[in-house]
Amino acid sequence: MKSDTLILGAGPAGLSCAMELSKVGKTSLIIEKNSEVGGLARTFEFKEGDSLFRTDIGPHRFFSKNKYLYSFIKDILGDDWILVKRQTRQLIKGKFYDYPIKAAQAFKNVGLIGAVQIGISYIKSVIVYKIFRKKINNFEDYVVANFGRKLSEFNMINYTEKIWGIPCTQIHPDWAKQRIKGLNLLSAVKNAFLKKKNTDGPKTLVDTFYYPRYGTGTIYNKIAERVIKNGSIIKIGSYPTKISHENNKISEIELDIKGKKHVIKPSKVVSSIPITELIKIMSPKPPVEVIDAVNNLKWRDQVYLFITLNKDLVAKDNWIYFPNTEIPFGRIAEMKNFSSEMCPKDKTSLFVEYFVDEGDKIWNMSKEELSTLTINHLEKLGLCKKEEVRNCYAFKIKNVYPVYDLNYTKNLQIIKEYLAKFSNLYLIGRSGRFQYTNQDHSLEMGIATARSIIENKNYDLDKFGSEDEYFEKGEIIDGVNPAEKNSYNWLVLENRGE
Numbered sequence: 042m043k044s045d046t047l048i049l050g051a052g053p054a055g056l057s058c059a060m061e062l063s064k065v066g067k068t069s070l071i072i073e074k075n076s077e078v079g080g081l082a083r084t085f086e087f088k089e090g091d092s093l094f095r096t097d098i099g100p101h102r103f104f105s106k107n108k109y110l111y112s113f114i115k116d117i118l119g120d121d122w123i124l125v126k127r128q129t130r131q132l133i134k135g136k137f138y139d140y141p142i143k144a145a146q147a148f149k150n151v152g153l154i155g156a157v158q159i160g161i162s163y164i165k166s167v168i169v170y171k172i173f174r175k176k177i178n179n180f181e182d183y184v185v186a187n188f189g190r191k192l193s194e195f196n197m198i199n200y201t202e203k204i205w206g207i208p209c210t211q212i213h214p215d216w217a218k219q220r221i222k223g224l225n226l227l228s229a230v231k232n233a234f235l236k237k238k239n240t241d242g243p244k245t246l247v248d249t250f251y252y253p254r255y256g257t258g259t260i261y262n263k264i265a266e267r268v269i270k271n272g273s274i275i276k277i278g279s280y281p282t283k284i285s286h287e288n289n290k291i292s293e294i295e296l297d298i299k300g301k302k303h304v305i306k307p308s309k310v311v312s313s314i315p316i317t318e319l320i321k322i323m324s325p326k327p328p329v330e331v332i333d334a335v336n337n338l339k340w341r342d343q344v345y346l347f348i349t350l351n352k353d354l355v356a357k358d359n360w361i362y363f364p365n366t367e368i369p370f371g372r373i374a375e376m377k378n379f380s381s382e383m384c385p386k387d388k389t390s391l392f393v394e395y396f397v398d399e400g401d402k403i404w405n406m407s408k409e410e411l412s413t414l415t416i417n418h419l420e421k422l423g424l425c426k427k428e429e430v431r432n433c434y435a436f437k438i439k440n441v442y443p444v445y446d447l448n449y450t451k452n453l454q455i456i457k458e459y460l461a462k463f464s465n466l467y468l469i470g471r472s473g474r475f476q477y478t479n480q481d482h483s484l485e486m487g488i489a490t491a492r493s494i495i496e497n498k499n500y501d502l503d504k505f506g507s508e509d510e511y512f513e514k515g516e517i518i519d520g521v522n523p524a525e526k527n528s529y530n531w532l533v534l535e536n537r538g539e
Contacts, residue, residue, distance in 0.1 A: 044070035050313035052080020054470030057487030084258025163189030200364035313470035
């Protein structure tokens with residue numbers, strides 16, 4: 042096998058890089074450890090007799106402020122890209138709250154006294170953090186400063202600690218700046234009371250989003266088909282075992298391809314595998330301080346239970362979130378509410394997510410134990426009954442979320458400075474850069490890296506996913522012409538304001 046560019050990982054970032062390279066006739070060798078492409082955005086299919094159920098690994102809504110990406114995906118999916126109305130709720134202390142907030146519903150649930158307490162708490166926070174300038178040292182400081190302690194403890198601190206498994210005082214404020222920058226109690230209240238429907242221009246993602254008719258994995262299966270057709274090679278069930286380097290270049294990579302050893306000497310190496318795994322297989326080994334930094338970076342893992350049901354519908358929500366700690370799972374998704382093609386007409390399904398650490402109690406549960414735990418809670422919540430359950434499918438994945446603890450920036454900087462010296466190595470994607478990004482940002486990284494290779498210049502990948510506004514804001518763009526403005530310079534410069 043010979044290839045100018047070796048891509049480690051066939052997720053959104055790796056495949057978009059291969060796709061962009063293929064547009065100018067450059068082929069790639071893509072190595073994927075899993076049995077299928079798509080990474081954390083792949084879609085599973087479960088056949089039960091004549092019934093077919095599909096689920097993503099946590100459904101991915103597509104949103105972006107980048108028209109090029111809409112063209113990129115539209116060109117791949119054609120009519121199999123549908124517009125979905127978003128409905129999301131949180132279950133807090135036995136009551137459902139719509140997200141975005143609906144003023145009347147929220148006021149009814151918390152009551153007059155609760156609303157007054159939230160207001161007073163926010164005023165106190167303004168005095169402490171805005172007037173007396175108390176320093177924001179961690180995630181807890183950030184949300185208390187912007188929402189008040191009462192509201193922060195109501196649904197933000199508890200849910201965040203459920204996700205990460207550590208106290209919010211140990212979580213870096215970067216997490217809040219990336220996910221909720223620009224939001225505070227006043228803006229939330231203003232939006233709840235004054236929100237207007239925009240029927241003419243772009244709609245923010247809180248209203249609608251795009252979704253592939255047959256699951257998010259469709260995007261990456263179709264990209265894989267195209268790059269293979271254009272001459273690239275994808276090897277699944279394969280992974281790197283040794284990365285040799287000399288004179289500040291990656292010189293040789295040893296691969297395990299379905300149990301057989303192969304050694305290649307690529308000109309360029311694009312890595313979307315976990316940055317911690319990359320460091321551990323480098324030869325010669327990195328300096329001690331780099332190894333120590335890797336050992337101090339943490340990941341959060343996930344356990345999933347996909348439940349198929351003899352029931353037409355559980356709820357109308359895409360997602361339901363569960364901030365309270367007495368409920369062990371973090372959120373559920375009903376795949377039917379993303380696309381009717383995700384399950385048979387008279388059936389439905391639930392995708393249940395647990396945030397865990399490898400080796401903890403839930404991670405070590407058998408499928409039977411996990412199913413019993415989950416269904417008992419769902420039944421208590423009135424979402425389904427035991428007798429409605431057809432089947433349960435359990436699976437788990439490591440290194441899903443990079444943990445933004447208080448020291449992550451220092452450790453990550455040490456690692457990135459070391460890896461930056463290798464002139465033919467590119468780091469992309471959530472895992473490859475240890476950066477919590479959505480799929481659109483990973484796609485952008487892949488495309489930008491391909492252009493770096495094509496144009497022999499480096500684009501700043503740290504910009505993707507670091508917008509100075511609310512992270513989940515995007516645009517639904519209708520009528521995008523895939524051939525319109527198909528240059529990368531337009532993609533980066535016009536949409537990034539540079």
